[in-house]
Structure formats: C-alpha cells, structure tokens
Amino acid sequence: MKSRLTFSRGDLVVALAPIVAILLALVAGGVLLLMLGADPIQAYGTMIDGAFGSQAALLRTLTRATPLLIIAVGICIAFRAGVINIGAEGQVFVGAITAVSFSLGLGATLPAILLAPLTLLAGFLAGAFWGAIPGYLKARFDVNEILSTVMMNEIAVQLLLYLLSGPLIDPAQVAAGSRIPQSAQIPEASWLARLAPPSQVHVGLFIGLAMAVVVYLLLWRTTIGYRIRAVGQNKNASRYAGISVPRYLMLALVLSGGLAGLAGAVELQGINHRVVEGFAVGYGFSGIVVALFGRLHPLGAIPSAFLFGALLVGADKMQRTMQVPSATVTALQGLIVIFVVSSDIFVRRYNARRTARAVKAAPPPAEVNQPAPEGVV
Amino acid sequence: MNFGDVLAQALPLTILFATPYLFAALGEVFVQRSGVLNLGVEGMMLMGAFTAIYAVSSKGMGADPVVGLLIAAGVGGLMGLAMAFVSVTLQAEQGISGIGFTLFGLGLSSLLFKLLAGGVITAQGFQPIHIPFLSDIPVIGKILFQQNILVYLAFALVPILMWVLNRTKWGLQIRAVGQNPAAADSMGVNVALVRYATVIFGGIMAGIAGASLSIAATPIFQENMTEGRGFIAVALVYFGGWSPFRVMLGALLFSIANNLQIWAQILNVEIAGSTIPPNLLIMVPYILTIAVLVFTRQRKQNEPAALTKPFQRGEN
C-alpha cells in the first residue's frame, strides 16, 4: 500500500505540475478579466464548456488539434537533433500552396483514389524542401537555423501572397473582378473524409496520430533516430563516434519541415479546400509550443496538442460569449505558456531526487516518462 | 533619378528604420552572450511601443517623449525581469518561455490599446534634431545629422556596448557566464545575478526599440504593429556573430535592402523588360540577409557555448 502511494505521488507531481500552472495562469488572467469588467469565474466556465462541454465542443477541439499535432511531431525531430526550427510557419504555407497546385494541376489526370494521398505527399515534399534549405545552409555553411528559419518564414509569407494574388488566384475571382487573394477549390477527390459531420473533424486526425507513432518509432527504434538524438545531445561525441553530424542535422530539418508541410496539406484537404489569405497563420508557432509542452516526445505531443486545441477553442468561445477583446485571449495564452513552462522545474527536481534515491528500481528513462495519451478521444 | 540620387534619399530612412532593430538586437547580444536566448523580444517591443505612446499622447498622460521613453524602458525591463525569473531561477526552456512572453506582450498591448486608447492613438513624439553645422553638409548632413535623438542614441550605444563587453569587468563576467558558467561560478561570479542583469537589460532595450517605432519613427500605435521585427532582431544577433558592431552592420544591411526594394517598387524598376511583382521584391531583404551570411561565413568565435543552457551549481 505504502509503496503504491509513493509511486502514485511521483506521477502526481508530473501530472499536476502543469495543471497547477494552468490554474495559476488563469488566476493571473483573472486580473485582466476583472480589468475588463468581466466575471473571471463565468469566463473560465464558458471556456471549459466551449472546449469540452459537449460532443460538438470536443470535436472542435480535435479539429484544431489536428494540424498542431502534425507540426509538433515534426518539431520534436528537429529539437531532438538540437536544431531550433522556428520555420514551421513557412513550411506549413509552402506545403499547402504546393498541395493546392498539385491537386488543381493533376486532379483531372490522376486516378481519383490516388489524388488525396499524392496531394498529401506533395505537401510533405514541399515542406521538406523548405526545411532542406536552412538544413543545407546549416550543414554546409554553418548558418544559424534560427536566423535562416525566421527569414524563410517571411519569404514564405510573401511567396504565398504572390502566388495567391497572381499565378494561383481563383479564376472565378478574376472573372468577377474582385481579385480576392485565394486559390480555386481543389477537386473533391483530394478532400479528406470528415469523421463526424457536421463537425469539421477529419481523417487528418488519424494521420496525425499515426505520424506521432511513426516518429516515435523512428527516433527510438531505428539507427537513424538514434543518430539524430545523439547529434542533438552531443555533437562532438557524435563526430568521434563516426556520425556525419551535418547530414543528420539536415535530415532532421528535412523531416521536420516535411511534417509541417504535411500539416499544411492536411488542413487544406480536410477543412478549407482552398488556400486563402490568413490560411494557417500562427500554426507554426503554436506547433512549437505544443511540441515543447509534450516534452519533445512525439507521443507526448498527442495530449499536448489536444490541450492546446482545447485552449484555442475555449478561448474563442470565451471571446464570443463574454465579448471581451480577442487580445485578452492572446494574453491569456501567453500566461499559460509561461506558467506551464515554468512549472517544469518541479517535475525535473522530482525526477532528479527520485533518480538519486532509487537505486534498486531503475528509473525509467526520461523519454518514456510521458503523460499517457489516454486524454485523447 | 539615378542611383546616387536614390541612395541619397534612401539612406536617411535606412538609418531611421534600422534603429528599432538595432536597439532590440544590441540588447539581445548581451542576453545571449550571458547564455540566455530571449525569444520574447517581440512582445517586449510591443509593450514598449504602446506604453511609450500612451505616456506621450494627449489621449493618455500627455507627457514629454523622454518620459514615454523611460516608461517604455521600465516596462521592457519589468518584462525582462519576469523572463529572467522564468529562465534563470525557474530554469524553464528558453525558446518556449520567450514565445510565451511574445504572446503575452502581443495580447496585453492590444488589450491596453483597446481599453485605454479605444482606437487611433497618435502623439507628438521625438522630432528630428538638426545638429548645428554638421546637418548643413550636403547629402551626408541629411543622412546622418538630421535624425531624432533615439537614432543618435542607438548608434552611440554601439561603441559603448562594445567597450563594456570587451574591456570591462562586467563584460568579462558576462562572457564567462555565457561560455562556461561552472568555471565562472567557481571563480566567484554570481551566474544568476549576471544573467538577471543581461536579460533585464535586453528587456529595457526591447522596450526602447518599441518606443523608437511608436514615438519616433512613426508616432502611432496599431495592434501587432511590430509584425515580427522582434524575431528579425534576434536573427540579426546571429547575423552579427554576437558582436555589437556586426549586428549594427546587419541592421543597416537589412534596412537598406528594404528601403531600396520600396524604391524599386515606386520607380517601376524593370528586369528583362517586365516589372517585378511587389511581393517578390519585399522578400529581398530576407533573402539578402541569408545570402550575405553564406558568402561571408558566420563568425563563430563569439558564440556563447552555454547558450540556452540553464545553470545549476553542482550539475556540470
């Protein structure tokens, strides 16, 4: 009985730290809400209700979590290799814009059954290419990836706007004269099936879950994955062990970018069926946050994406119901990110103490010590 | 107009609009040299930008621009203090906490804007100062000596900060803490204190950078008006290889490329008989920054080895 108690206390610290952190962030955010003359209790009530309160609400949360999960899984690969990929934002755009061109261009000639998977592949490859550029620059010229990915994001935004207002603009917009910057709708064969209409949640959710598992296996069950992580842990040691460090740095960015590109294609094919101005804005940065909340573990990204999706959906609902400016929600998200990331120290300290104390029972390696993904669905 | 004429017109604006990048990036140089990555610069700039204009505007406190500047610096410093607490004391992952501060600053500045200003807010900010005699020099005078006080301050800080970093005991401590915190610690340097100081300084500089946008370059505030400048500033630190002087060169390069692409748009510059789509021209500064780095090779000798690594005594 006693040993069970101590065991569960450990899990409790790991599980409770972020929850307590979120509560503290909400208390801090409550001050903002009071400033606005809104009742914080009521506001948070609508937030929780908006994210979890009904089946429709849960499905909304899953819809928003889907692209974030895929991006976050990719971010895990990069960060595990010690590459800080800030460029997911741009990689998502390039993935989506390539997927839309592919689907529109070859939709008529390809067999319908192949169109959706090949469009996804096109998105993945484009994102991988956009990731390969900073990857190559880092591997070949030692150009810092934070610099190059920040710049590549801005370049992607302008590329997207250029394509949407020119070469890829919906012919209907040109005919109508209104010239709104958006692409034509992709053929129905390339759409991803909806799981529970009228909700927008779609097959992409399973793609995300599958990617999480695949990347987990890649990182922890293959030589390639081992080397990627080795490079991230210690470049010099890896070099002495005969690992081609530049090659694996580049590979990590290519895979990371590829998954971000895939997320762009998934969002395109699952939800909107065309690329519009404002498509997936901010997803790249949210994906980074999701990955880090999930402790840079692909399986950890699953509950993390779900929670972050819930935060987005609940916050939107709060904005609607309480009619507080959307800025409140942004500030609140910032507070939650800061508080949760700060709470990590308690988990680390606990783990350190346990490692120090437990001699007989070998402690699980840090990466296995993940919140179980049972919170999903 | 020939290229010389364009350049004579472009350079004053280049210097004016390089200033926000310069302030923020100089602060970030110190933060990173002590081993901390602050990705919250964007949010700190936004808070600085709003509080500065609110202090100065007749809609707000109607204070002198200097007061606005000090308030922006103070608010930036406070956010820096919070960031230092999170990243140094609580040893939180720095990239993510920085993104948290960016979100928080974006949200809070927009919220305050809505609550306190309720719409457009303008102010009588810092005016250009014509330096006697020097400002009368043809061409050069307009470029260098008819700027506002914050421009002079930013560029004056470059040699001062270089001196602090390379020639003073403080600078030595900062560099030691960024290179090898355990060794610095064993030599009696208070690692946490040094990092607190640099991160707060970085926050102050980001706040001033925001003020240099909202009460100097263009006296106005709009939600999310920095539009990624904070991230560009962080990127420029890498461009400059953690050297204040090279960071200044980076800010100037980026800024002049941006101004020249505006000129290319308004003059309808043609390449091979056709004009270039504006969105492609707007990419130029970003592409150029990467390209220059590829061709000049990044200088790594200043790279802080302990960057992003929290320090805890007895761990290393």
Add this chain to the structure above:
Amino acid sequence: MKKVLLVVMLLALLSVGIVSAQDKPFKVAVVMPSSTTDLAWSQSIYDALVTIQTEMGGEEAMEIAYTENMFDVTAAAQALRDYAEEGYDLVIAHGTQYGTSLFELASDYPDTSFAWGTAEDTGEDEGLTNIFAYQADAEQGGYVNGVMAAMFSETGTIGIVGPVPAGDALLYINGFIQGVNATNPDADVLLAYTGGFGDTAAAAEVAQTQIAAGADVLTGSAQQVVGAIEAVKAVDGFWFGTQSDQSLNWSENVVASQVYDWVPTLEDMIANIQYGELGGTAYTLTLENGGLTFAYGEVEVPDEIKDAAQAAIDSIIAGDIVVRQSLVEEATPEATVAS
C-alpha cells in the same frame, strides 16, 4: 434591377419600425478578420451595425455579437457555426476567405440567414437560399479620390501605399490611378506595397520614401495606413482615405475619405429576413445607390476641385465614366473611360 433595389430599400426603411416593434430582439453576429477599431474594413461593418442598433432603439431591439481578429479561417468557421447554433437571426462572415465554411454551414442551418462579403455569390447555383452577398465597388470612390488628388498635388507626384496587390485594395488603387490619369496625364504615380495589412511602420516607411521622392499627396488602403497618414502629417501633406472615415483623427491632412456605408445594405437584409427572405440577394455598394459616400475633413477644398469631384461622381452614376476594376484593358471588354 436597380429599381427593385430602390423599392427594397424603401421597404427596409419602413421595416426598421416593424423590427423595433417586436418584443424579441433581432440578433446579429459578425465574424471579422481584423479588429473593430482598425479604421478600415472590419470597423466599417461594425460601425454600421452599431448605427442600426441605435436607430432601432438599442440593445433591446437588436443584439450585436462580434468575433474579431479571426484571421485563422478554421477558427472563424467554428465561430460562425457556434453563432448559427445559438440561434442568431443573421450571421455575417465579413471576409471572402470564410466562404467555403459558410456554404457548408448554410446548408446545415437553412433557417438561419447568412451574409458574406466581399462576395457576389449567394450560393444559388448550389441550391442555397439563405445567403446574402455583399461587396463594394471600391474603384468608383478610388476614381473620385484620384481626380481630387491629381488636382490637389502641387508637385504632380502622388504616392499610393498598398497592402497586397489584390482584392478590395487593388480595386481601389486601380480606380485611383484611372482618376489621376484622367485628370492629369503627366502626374507621377508612385505605387508601393508593404506585403502585409497591419504593419504601420512599414506603411510609414513606404510613405516617407514616396515623400522623399517628391510626393505631396498620398493615399492607401488597409488598417496599416494610419502609419502612412502620420508620415503625411509630419510634412503637412495631404491624404485621401478609403473604407472608413479617416478625417476624424487627421482632419487637417485627410482631404476626403471614401466611406463604405453598409447601413442601407444591412437594413435591407434585416427587412428581407423579417419578411421571410433569408438570402439570395447580392448587394454592391456604389456611388449610385449611396453605399459609397465621401467624408471630408477640415482641409479647405477649392470649389473647382469640389466641382470636379462632383462631376466625376455624376458621370460615374450616369455611366459616362466607366471605372475599370483592372488597369489592363482586356480584362473587361466594355471598359473605356469616356470623360
């Protein structure tokens, strides 16, 4: 068609009385890409709704719910569905980018009325009867602003601060350039885009660059222009605005603003809904139907310029001047400037 519209508008005016006489408030929800204080596209619809609310007798007669800064289209889709679910009488999607989701939604909620702009497709081809579409012929007011700007400029150099060469901004800019060229063919038009919508500092830098290149009169579009107007103010130049009335804050520099007045359009939609018509009408703000109006600041406008502006307005209404949406002639075959 135009007569029908007029009749409908008269009905709309009558219906305002009918609506306010009912006990249950009329519930309107709007989802917009920017903020209610952007001094541009989003503010134009919000201001109109508030005006109607006041006319109808406050919150007891009409409820307004809004969701702002919905640049993420997936989030916007969820907001729109939520409003439909909650039983709003009219759900407005204030951005073309929301269209795909809106069409899905309209078939799921056939008893709710939806409005969508910038658009002219009411979904009739897909069998939908509960969508109103609305748009603004921004090029018409752009032309009139262009006429005035060409006469106002002493240097003959005019700057345009654009966001992205597309959509409403492009229509306005194209109309503006036609107006300038028709009035002063020798004028230099300096056009540059910032590549975004909200970057005030970028807009200021573009404006200052144009001023350095000799521009004394400027115009521009999107929420970022406040930065450009400040740059104009610093040199005592002149500005022509669009979308919302920008002279309120810069009365000494903003000569005139083309204002999108959505009030008649929205009143007409509400009247239609009251009579059981949930959609099917496409509205266009034009000079002729009074949806595009001009607001003047405190800048002294010489009579000859006022007369020229009025003449341009009259000619556009009469059809003597056809303002093209594109500067490339072949895009619209009938396009000729017959002034």
